[in-house]
Amino acid sequence: ARCGFPEVVYGEGKPAPMIVEIIEAQQARGDASLVTRLDPAVAPILLNRFPSAVHNPVGRTFRLAGAGDTPSCEGFIAVITAGSTDLPVAEEACETLAWMGVRTVRINDVGVAGPHRLPERRDEFRHATALVVVAGMEGALPSVVGGYVGCPVIAVPTSVGYGANLGGIAALLSMLNSCASNVAVVNIDAGFKAGYMAGLIATRVSAPHPSAPSGPA
Amino acid sequence: ARCGFPEVVYGEGKPAPMIVEIIEAQQARGDASLVTRLDPAVAPILLNRFPSAVHNPVGRTFRLAGAGDTPSCEGFIAVITAGSTDLPVAEEACETLAWMGVRTVRINDVGVAGPHRLPERRDEFRHATALVVVAGMEGALPSVVGGYVGCPVIAVPTSVGYGANLGGIAALLSMLNSCASNVAVVNIDAGFKAGYMAGLIATRVSAPHPSAPSGPA
Amino acid sequence: ARCGFPEVVYGEGKPAPMIVEIIEAQQARGDASLVTRLDPAVAPILLNRFPSAVHNPVGRTFRLAGAGDTPSCEGFIAVITAGSTDLPVAEEACETLAWMGVRTVRINDVGVAGPHRLPERRDEFRHATALVVVAGMEGALPSVVGGYVGCPVIAVPTSVGYGANLGGIAALLSMLNSCASNVAVVNIDAGFKAGYMAGLIATRVSAPHPSAPSGPA
Amino acid sequence: ARCGFPEVVYGEGKPAPMIVEIIEAQQARGDASLVTRLDPAVAPILLNRFPSAVHNPVGRTFRLAGAGDTPSCEGFIAVITAGSTDLPVAEEACETLAWMGVRTVRINDVGVAGPHRLPERRDEFRHATALVVVAGMEGALPSVVGGYVGCPVIAVPTSVGYGANLGGIAALLSMLNSCASNVAVVNIDAGFKAGYMAGLIATRVSAPHPSAPSGPA
Amino acid sequence: ARCGFPEVVYGEGKPAPMIVEIIEAQQARGDASLVTRLDPAVAPILLNRFPSAVHNPVGRTFRLAGAGDTPSCEGFIAVITAGSTDLPVAEEACETLAWMGVRTVRINDVGVAGPHRLPERRDEFRHATALVVVAGMEGALPSVVGGYVGCPVIAVPTSVGYGANLGGIAALLSMLNSCASNVAVVNIDAGFKAGYMAGLIATRVSAPHPSAPSGPA
Amino acid sequence: ARCGFPEVVYGEGKPAPMIVEIIEAQQARGDASLVTRLDPAVAPILLNRFPSAVHNPVGRTFRLAGAGDTPSCEGFIAVITAGSTDLPVAEEACETLAWMGVRTVRINDVGVAGPHRLPERRDEFRHATALVVVAGMEGALPSVVGGYVGCPVIAVPTSVGYGANLGGIAALLSMLNSCASNVAVVNIDAGFKAGYMAGLIATRVSAPHPSAPSGPA
Amino acid sequence: ARCGFPEVVYGEGKPAPMIVEIIEAQQARGDASLVTRLDPAVAPILLNRFPSAVHNPVGRTFRLAGAGDTPSCEGFIAVITAGSTDLPVAEEACETLAWMGVRTVRINDVGVAGPHRLPERRDEFRHATALVVVAGMEGALPSVVGGYVGCPVIAVPTSVGYGANLGGIAALLSMLNSCASNVAVVNIDAGFKAGYMAGLIATRVSAPHPSAPSGPA
Amino acid sequence: ARCGFPEVVYGEGKPAPMIVEIIEAQQARGDASLVTRLDPAVAPILLNRFPSAVHNPVGRTFRLAGAGDTPSCEGFIAVITAGSTDLPVAEEACETLAWMGVRTVRINDVGVAGPHRLPERRDEFRHATALVVVAGMEGALPSVVGGYVGCPVIAVPTSVGYGANLGGIAALLSMLNSCASNVAVVNIDAGFKAGYMAGLIATRVSAPHPSAPSGPA
Numbered sequence A, B, C, D, E, F, G, H: 001a002r003c004g005f006p007e008v009v010y011g012e013g014k015p016a017p018m019i020v021e022i023i024e025a026q027q028a029r030g031d032a033s034l035v036t037r038l039d040p041a042v043a044p045i046l047l048n049r050f051p052s053a054v055h056n057p058v059g060r061t062f063r064l065a066g067a068g069d070t071p072s073c074e075g076f077i078a079v080i081t082a083g084s085t086d087l088p089v090a091e092e093a094c095e096t097l098a099w100m101g102v103r104t105v106r107i108n109d110v111g112v113a114g115p116h117r118l119p120e121r122r123d124e125f126r127h128a129t130a131l132v133v134v135a136g137m138e139g140a141l142p143s144v145v146g147g148y149v150g151c152p153v154i155a156v157p158t159s160v161g162y163g164a165n166l167g168g169i170a171a172l173l174s175m176l177n178s179c180a181s182n183v184a185v186v187n188i189d190a191g192f193k194a195g196y197m198a199g200l201i202a203t204r205v206s207a208p209h210p211s212a213p214s215g216p217a
Ligand SMILES: Nc1ncnc2c1ncn2[C@@H]1O[C@H](COP(=O)(O)O)[C@@H](O)[C@H]1O
Pocket: B007, B008, B009, B010, B011, B036, B037, B190, B192, B193, C179, C180, C181, D083, D084
């Protein structure tokens, strides 16, 4: 585990035996394992070999607890989507958080075109340690969510949309230009990265406080 | 007046005598006059010649009633801005609507980062015939506004912002990809065009109903 | 029905049972139903379940009247295409208007390369409440049409073309920069949105006049 | 003179003495001279040295006949603009044609938003050997003009416009995607190049017919 | 035939019976027929119906002489390619010229990386009325060719290449920025358009000279 | 103070009296004040009015403590720059953190071209609660830094560079595609936003632990 | 062999018999042969005809020694990759160098997210004549490597990544803006070109020194 | 001196005293000094302090020999420009090479539009160790030069041009897609980098041969 969390396997294009071998090595070290962007055809082979693992076909992930202690973490992350087509990216984020031992709350389909939906569910996310907000098309949701909370928001643009959406670039630019100050952005469709960033914030909040070296101002 | 409204003078780069000449010709025909993108140095010369005109230095417009009957128009257009830096574009839209004889309501600085601001003022715009919504940065406001009303929304991206804003392209793409069905878009900073479109809708609503030719299905 | 019209089902990637369920709920409320971007394989299943519905395979739509009163609407919308390859987008717009209870007139293949074709058919569209103009390649048609009428024009760029067309971006930019003042734009291939915007204008024209709140200028 | 016409001086950034020297050398060979993109501050110096030259301040050109025979050329080129802001580019094209000894007809401000203007002047350009069509904003004019004539059209996008115009890219893409088959395109604001291409066509039409080498199919 | 040449059928997506019908109508008028971008599966059907036609599978064209007189045209067009992968676009241009009754000379695989190849074949193209130059990758060939001749060069960028080629945009930009004055450009892969432009130049050179109307300067 | 921190004044284009008025209102409420993107000409006027404030001319900020308790915050943020030209953006981040009551450590000029510089200073940043990493040109520094730490990294691309840098887009894309999992990104030159995000993480770490509502999984 | 090395066959789209013919001609001249971008289906046919050749299925190359003397070359090229998905491009580079008779050292999977990996292997590449560095995603590796060596670095961006990676454009821009002075760049995925450039440097270092002509300063 | 050459001072925005200090430190170590992108106003101050230095106002460089031995280097670099407007970039490259102790030959204004100019001067560059080729507009020159030589070519796109040149992007893309195998590319206007890369090749050719470590294949 580099700096606390073991390396995650990017499954795209990796053959089943190569992934099996990596997981076996991680398990031998007592580490938990996470595979993302898993080829659907590879999943049954992995499940056969590691029957206690969790395969999430929507999020295209494969997750296996390690022998070591699961870190326990106070607080939770709310993972919020604009529409149901953003689900695979949200699932990838949630699986990443589960692998990090961080609790999650899911709030789906509260995109800005139905402006009453988000505030109705505010109680579910207002106490979160941080938020992951997933949106395609115009990517406006993180800006709106950012206005309702004081915690950090990790925004994930998705490639959901067509035409001038440009494969997610429209949502990405929108999020980078957010007028809400508490919004940072990860790559298009990068559910893993958003989950990981939010998880790092959550685990640090639960950890004993770090202390500075020599002499910061 | 081509199809009901006289031609508007695009003031950019036009010398004062040329504009004076155009306005004089329009006034001679009894038409109202509107100049947009007026060079600030040209304004005093025009005002000297046409003392009853309205010069809007923020919107960079110059407007003069015609001798003919002002069309009277029921209904009104709400012109809404996200931030105070979007004001010049909103002023251009309002002056255009004033020139068309259409009443306007102004709602400023209700951008999405402060999500309580817009619903608080909903009563002021919910009965509008159409809306003009002006926003820079991430351009999310028209999508949110579109969810609160059933009328047509004309969205105007502005070049307000920096970095990945790309001179207004981020807001433009955001608005084109709006998940609200009742949003159409005009060019970046095109306050005139947005006002004109909204004004056409308002005047048609007030006009005696048109009737179709021969045989539409 | 949010603000007058029920929500439209975006069919892309939705399985048949999910769509059936949504339609049944809408019908139970007495609402009309519209599905766009329908997967061709899903259509027969829907038709089997709702035999009185209209399936438009070119426009990829599925439409079903509600039990409630069809709103009757004076006026009509002309839907104009530049070339025959723009047809699917025009069909989507027309189906949307039919679902809204708005009459349409179709004028096909009057692109600018044959400049005599459009004026020859002017009588068919000059009295329309608003126009939907659909064009790919250089997207010049809305500018030209805009010069022939005084009503609002909703321009839809299509992804028809090749090379420097960039999947419809060339037509989109062309329409946004239109020198005609009465042109607003929707996303590439967004026939539904264009139809919806035009339909809103038409139904408002027919509706009892809205009146302003307190005190617009 | 390389292949019939002497080299043209691109004036941008060239100091007066350097330009004087080049012109003197050309005149010594009996050639005609043309300077484009001339710095306004350099013009008086050149005029002082070559008093019989023609300085066009709008087109930013400087032109001087050669001692040799002016080629006489039948036919003519029509140079057409969409709006009055496109004038400098059209002037550059006309001066280039004058330097090549080719007659020109000018047709200004016939952009597509006023669709009656172009056909009214059709008699002035229908017999031209080729056309130069200059347009900014949406760049639709060459497509429309191309439908009225059977001769080659050289389209020049200009950087006139704002916002999504992208410094002329919108007009350029529009012209490249023209649905008219007889339209070829030069760089943004490249009045010289458009004039030169049209002039080559005109002079070849007037020249004794070329004949092929050995064996084309 | 609009302005001298009948309309060309853009075959993309058109079913066989629709194309057969168009060709029959053209033949009934005595016109020649040309189909471009023909679906390979449609070709045998057309050939069965019109056995005397020429099907070019590389250029994806289908061509049929008309009953009327073939125009005879002096001069010829040289069609030059940079590499062998540019061939389909060159074939489309040649078929278009054949349909217009214009002779062609083909010069293949003379790209700039082998700088001796082009000058060795200069005698074959130096007397051409105009050139069509087809190149992908860096698109440098038209600039070099333009330096060897005094006639108009129609440059066609192709989508041949990978990576930063951007589907032909690299070659397109290169050609638009050509330092050779006698180069105009058509869309990426637009062999038809390049051939048509060159053919118009060739047929005008052979035609009786046009004469100007009233009063050009 | 919305959600814990008062609103920050975006100084760009705001006249001195308007800023004075906002600060006075904040101070009256006991809030701290921060102005960013301050016009250099406005600074002396503000300093005259609020002599105890801190004006940072490099970061273009103006900061004034509130009457209320300064929140005390354990931990610290390391603000790291690639080169000395990135300094203004780093200063804006540091001033924002100072205004939030968060300690900072500065590490300058450790860009990747001198790969020994960063590890030499690792002790100064390895215990930070979060990092702000500021880099222009190729924007590689956040990826490298991300590999040295387990905490969240907020990456800020700057517009430092030329040519294919595209005003900071090259660095922005680089950071979004970082192979390090712990990197999230803000807009180009957005020092304020990066500081604010890092400050939120630091203050949450110091705060009493939040607890989840009803029922997260 | 043009200037020392025979021409390489770009295999994309070339049928087996055409490639066989080219190789036979090269072998007849005693030249070595190299085919890149080979269609996997063509490989067995070539291997059957030339059984002593080397087929590299990962790099998609086919290589055959010539009858002539293999040039012997002192020094070596280190080919370094950021991740295992960059392997095909690295293989293409290595095969090109093998064909040129240049020794190579391979260093895989030393991307910047694991910053300890590269310096650990520094002894393997510090004495190389030049480096080929292959990286996708953010393309930061060449900048870091460039800081460790004094020799020329040829950087190859790969199309590995997703979202804002834009098919390799992110890595390409990153490399072009490298703050390391000793980095030059080739096209996305252009392993052949990078290997060829590095090989030219290596063979010149081994060659008898060239000497200048007449009079350089 | 890192890896053989001392660090170069990027002068952009650095005040005179800061530059003086850096140079003094380098001179104290016996190193040679080079400043690039020097502010013209700073030059006289530097010259006053270091009277034996060479200030190149066109290339915007300032160069001072070190006390140590000038490395002597066999071979030479040819620096070739397409047009006279490319001169500043070429001067920067030449000054960099002079500072490295590498001889240069200059060949100016041999752009492809005059295709006879380059081969006429071939004897001056055919024996160079490597070439630096500088070109704006369509950037075709490196491809052509690459065909005439067997040595490495470092291509530098310049921002010379207008319109679709996009500030040098057209030339950059052209060079990256070069069909010549021996061309690598540096950033737009990066004369220093091109000179440095070429100088590294030249000095390695002159140096005692490096030898590989342990065991390359
Ligand atoms: N601010 C504006 N933005 C876009 N178009 C405008 C603007 N103001 C006027 N126009 C249009 O420009 C045309 C007049 O242009 P001109 O002939 O140059 O004065 C009018 O018909 C309007 O359609």
